[in-house]
Amino acid sequence: TQLLEQSPQFLSIQEGENLTVYCNxxxxxxxxxxxxxxxxxxxxxxxxxxTGGEVKKLKRLTFQFGDARKDSSLHITAAQPGDTxxxxxxxxxxxxxxxxxGLGTSLAVNP
Amino acid sequence: xxxxxxSPRHKVTETGTPVxxxxxxxxxxxYMYWYRQDPGHGLRLIHYSYGVKDTDKGEVSDxxxxxxxxxxxxxxxxxxxTSSQTSVYFCAISDPRTGYGYxxxxxxxxxxx
Numbered sequence: 001t002q003l004l005e006q007s008p009q010f011l012s013i014q015e016g017e018n019l020t021v022y023c024n025x026x027x028x029x030x031x032x033x034x035x036x037x038x039x040x041x042x043x044x045x046x047x048x049x050x051t052g053g054e055v056k057k058l059k060r061l062t063f064q065f066g067d068a069r070k071d072s073s074l075h076i077t078a079a080q081p082g083d084t085x086x087x088x089x090x091x092x093x094x095x096x097x098x099x100x101x102g103l104g105t106s107l108a109v110n111p
Numbered sequence: 112x113x114x115x116x117x118s119p120r121h122k123v124t125e126t127g128t129p130v131x132x133x134x135x136x137x138x139x140x141x142y143m144y145w146y147r148q149d150p151g152h153g154l155r156l157i158h159y160s161y162g163v164k165d166t167d168k169g170e171v172s173d174x175x176x177x178x179x180x181x182x183x184x185x186x187x188x189x190x191x192x193t194s195s196q197t198s199v200y201f202c203a204i205s206d207p208r209t210g211y212g213y214x215x216x217x218x219x220x221x222x223x224x
Contacts (some may be wrong), residue, residue, distance in 0.1 A: 031210055031211070033210075033212050033213070035213075040217075040218070041217055041218070042201050042203070042215025042216055042217055042218050043154075043201075043213070043215050044215070045209055045212040045213060045214065048209060048210035048212045050210060088153075088154070090213075092211065096142060096159060096161045096167070097142045097205040097211045098144075098156065098159065098169075099213065101154045102153070103151075103152075103153040104153060
């Protein structure tokens with residue numbers, strides 16, 4: 001069974017701090033995606049990474065895909081209250097574009 | 112972004128009744144998915160579709176059926192609702208323009224009493 005483990009499960013920080021959340025697996029994925037979900041809404045895609053070692057930046061967010069394509073990290077610089085939400089990683093494996101999902105990291109950024 | 116809408120947004124139903132949730136997309140994407148999201152379990156795949164009349168089971172398909180008679184519509188039916196099916200249901204489409212990232216609907220909060 002393929003699993004994606006996310007850590008930490010919960011994170012509460014002050015505005016302006018930096019943070020990193022992790023997504024780890026023993027399985028290899030053809031791509032890995034990060035989503036952010038706010039209460040009462042569906043997850044929203046932030047990024048897709050497909051190449052081992054790939055780094056993508058989206059404003060203050062930096063995403064990295066591990067060299068072996070088994071893990072990924074999301075780093076947020078100078079967090080803001082608007083970054084609050086549930087961050088989910090998902091890996092694509094097998095056919096029909098199905099994703100394996102982590103349980104998420106719940107981030108609270110306090111003003 | 113592709114438009115995707117779910118209906119209804121909220122529903123309360125009684126145990127034993129059938130319930131149908133609708134997912135509609137305005138783009139011509141091939142892949143569509145139904146998930147449920149529950150605390151402690153995350154997103155779990157119920158059924159998915161890879162084309163008109165082409166569907167398959169996910170990891171939690173018992174008690175659910177789906178139909179896709181048109182590219183734009185993907186229906187999820189709870190054949191006889193039970194309290195364990197109280198959940199938030201999300202529909203998603205896989206968009207080739209974003210590396211097959213998913214676009215989700217806003218969800219349906221279903222309560223079975």
